[in-house]
Amino acid sequence: MTPIEAMLSILREEGVTRVFGNPGTTELPFLDALVAAPDIPYVLGVHEGAVVAMADGYARATGRPAFVSLHVAAGLANGLSGLLNASRSRTPMVVTAGQQDRRHLAQDPMLSGNLVELARSAVKATFDVQHAHDLPVMLRRAFRLAVLPPAGPVFLSVPMDLLAEETDVDVFDAPVAAPPAATGMASAAALLARARRPAIVAGDGVGREGGVDALVALAESVGAVVYHQPMHDGVDFPMGHDLYAGALPPVNAEIRRTLAPYDLVLIAGCHAFMPHHYSPGPALAPGTRVVQVDSDPTEIGRNFAVEFGLTGAIEPALRGIAERLRELRPEVGHRRVELRERHLGARAAAETAALKAYGPAPLEPVAAAHAVASGLPIDAVVVEEAITTGVLLRRFLRLERPRSLVHTVGGGLGFGIGAAIGAAMGDPDRPVVAVLGDGCAMFGLQGLWGAARYGVPVTFVVMNNGEYRTLKDTLDNWDSRATHAGQYPGLDLGPLDFGAAATFFGIEARRVAHADELVDLVAGATHRDRPLLIDVPILGHRQGEHP
Template structure:
C-alpha cells in the first residue's frame, strides 16, 4: 500500500468523511488521491483561519476529530489562531501541512520552514514525518492523542515527496480504547459534599464535552447546590432554566473569589483553571472554601488552588456514581432548591425587564437587540457566540437547556464565529445555527461567508454593528484615572460611518438584510428554523447600553 493510500485508509477507518483545507503545491499528491475518493469530501475555505474554525465547529457538532489540511509554513501560520482556540477549547483535530520536497530542503525553497516548530506552541502534540513507513503509525497515534484527555489538536508535517513515494507501507489496525472509568475517591467526595452547609458547584466545559449534563443535574439536586457555569463557558454544561442555575462566574479572580466566599464547600467539575481575563490580585478561590475537584485531565486537580480532594477519571461515569452515593443523604436539599429557585427567578426576571425597557428604534440598545434575537430562537437552535460586548449581554438573557446548543471559544482568538457556524451546520444539518457576532469579530473571519454560500450552510449570521471595538473602549475607560481620561481612543474605531455588512455578505454570495426594528429581528431569527441556506442580518446597535 502506498503512503497516500494508507492515509486515505486511516481517514476512512477513523470516520473522516470531510477534509477541511485550503490547498497548495505541497498537498497535490493528497488532492490527486482524493480525486478518486468519492466518499471523502474536500471542504474548501478561502483562508486558513476559516478552515480551522470550520473544522472546530464540525468536530464539536459530530463529537469526532476533524481532519485539516493546511499548506506549508504560510498556510499553517494563517491557521495558528484557530489551533490556539482549539487547544483552549479542547477540540480534537488532526492537522497536516505539506512540507516542501525533501530533496531540495537544504536550498531553503519557497514557503518551506520549521513546520513543527511553528505549530508546537499552538497544539497538543507534533510529529515530523520523515519516513513513509512511519506515516500510518503516526496518523493512528495522532487520532488517539487528539481525543485523549485533555483533547486538542495534533499536528503532522508531511513532505510532499513522501506522499508521492511508490513504496509499500504496512497499515496498523485501528485500536479500540475504553473510555475513562469512575474516578477514585467517590465515597470521600460524597462525605465532604453531603456535610456542606452552603454547597456550590462550578460546571466546567468538560461536563458538556463528556455528555454529563444530566448526571451533574442529579448531583446538584441531591445536594441542593447552586451551580455556576465556568467563566465565558464554551457550551451548555448545566441547563440555563434549572432552578439551581446561578449564571456564569465573571472572568476575574476577585469577582470569582467574592462569589465563592458565600459557600463552605465548592465542587469544581471539568473546569480548566478558571482562565481569568483581566488581572486582579489574589487567588480565585478563598482560603475558607473546601474544594472538591473532578476532571478527566490529571493535571487539573490542585493546579491553581489547593483542593481537599482531587479526582481524575471519566466525568460522566464519576458523576453518575456520585449521584448514587448522595441520594437521600441531604434532607435539606429540597429547601435549598426552593430558595435558589426564587432567587434565580427574580434575577432572570430583572434581566428580561431591563432588556424590554431598552427596546426602541434603530440603532438599537445592544441588550435589547440580543434579547430580540433570543426571543426568536427556534427550540432546537445552536447559538454560536462571538460578540464580545454584546456577547456578555446575550448571556444575561440566554437560557439554553439542551446540551450542544452553545458554541463559543474561550481561546479568545478572534474570527472563529463565522467558520464555526458553517462547520457546525455541516456536522448537524438538522439543527439551525444562529451566530451572534460582533462587527470586529466578523471582519477577522469574513472569508468564512464564502464557504457558507458554497456549501449552503443552514446558518443565520447576526452581526451586532456598532462600528467600534467597544470592549476595548470600556476596558480603557476603567483603566484610566479620571485625571487622565481624554475620551480619545486611538485605533478603536472601525469606520467614520457604520460599515455595511449586507454588501460584504452579498459579495460572497450570502443573502443579507438590515434589521429595521426589533420585532422584525425576532421574526427573521425565527425563520432560521426553516431548512434554507445562509443569511446575514446586519443589526445597527448603539455604542453604549442603557443597562450594563
C-alpha cells in the first residue's frame, strides 16, 4: 500500500475515529485521502490552540490517544501551549505536522522550519519521517509511546511530498503490552496496617489508570484520610467520600504542614507534587515514612525519600494492597468515625458561609462557585479553568465518577473551551459544564467557533471580574516585596461582554442577575441540545471574598 494508505490503515487499527486539525497546503495530501475515509471525520478548529485542547479533552473522555494534524512551523508553534498542557497532564496524543516539500527544502521555502526541534521541549518524543517505508514504523511507534507510562503527546514531522508518493510500504501489527504487575503488595499492606495515623495522596495516575475503586477499598480498609494531589486534573478519589479531605495546596510548606500529623503517607500515581509558588524546604518533612505506587519507575523517590516503592500498573497494585489489608483486618472503625465527623463539619460550615453570600450580581466569588456546584446535573463532567474561582469551586464539588473533572496542571491558558468540546464529543451521553475565568476564556475564545459548528451542547460558565485576580492576590502576598501596594499594571481587562462574543460565534448567551438564576441555568445542562454561554459578573479584587 502507499504511505497515505498505510497511514489511514494504522489510524483505524489504533482506534482513531476523528482527526482534530487546522489544515494548510502541506496537509493537502492527507485531506485528499480523508475524502475516501468517511469513517475518520475531520474536526476543524480555527486556531491550533483550540484544536489541541479539543484533542486533549477527547482523549481523556475516551481513554484513547487522540490524533492531531497541525500545519508546518507556524501551526505547530500555535499549538505548543496545548502540547505543554498535554505533557504535564499525561494526555496520550499523536500529533503530526506537514513539512514542506523535500525537493526544495534546501531553499528555505515559505512555511518551512525545524519542526522536530520546535516540538521537542513540549512533547514526549519526536520523529522526523524522511522515507516512505519509515512512516508506518514511526507512526506505530508514536501510538505506543503515547500510552506508555508516563503517557503524553508524541510528534511526527511528515513532508507533504512523502504522503503523495506511490511507493509500496509495509504495515506491521504491534499489540500493546500490558504494564508489568507490581510486586511487594504484601509488604506495603503490612506497613499500612501498622500505621496509627495513615494518610493517602491520590494522584492523577489513579484516575487515568482506572484505580479509583481500588483506592477507595484501600483507604476504607486502613481508615486513612485522603487528599488529592495539588491542582489535580481529574477525580482520583470520590470528592464526597467521608475520608476525603480535599486537595493539597501547591506549596511545599503547606503540603509539609498538612501531612505532618500522619505517621505514614501512601502516595499513588502522583507526579512529585508539582508546587506552584516557592517556599523553602521539601514537600515532606525529613523522616516522613512514605509508601509510593506508580506505573512510571522514574517517579519512585523522585523528590523525597521512600521507605517502600512499588512500580507497575496502578490499579492492580492498589487492589492487591487492599485485598491483603482485608486479610490483616486492622482495627480502623474509630478512625473512620472521627474523619467522617471532621469532614462533614467542615463541609457544612463551608456550605453555610457560601449560602449567606448569595445575592444579586455582581456575585461574591464563593457564591458563584457554590451555585455552579449546586446546579450540576448528576453525572456531569466539569471542565475547570477558572483559577481563583476554581479553587473555591473545588470546595463544593462532590464528583464521584472518574473522568468527571477535566483540568490541566500544565498552566497554558485557553485550554477550557476546547477541552470541553472534546470531552462532549468523546462522551456525548454526559452533560459537560465548563467553568472558565474571563482571562482564560479570552485565550481560547476561538474554540467557541467549534462549539457552534458542531452543535456541541456544552454549558460555558464564564466568571467575569474583568481582571487577572490571581496575580493581584499573589502580588499582595508576595512576602512584602511588592513596593507599590495596590497598584497592578497590566492586570485589568476592563468590562467584557461575553454575551456579545458568544453571539458573534452563533452561540446563545445569558447574563446572570442573581446566584439562584445561576443554579437553574447550570441545572439545565441535563437537557441542553446546543451550546450555551453563561456570563457571570462576579466581584473583583478586594470587593469580595479572598480565596
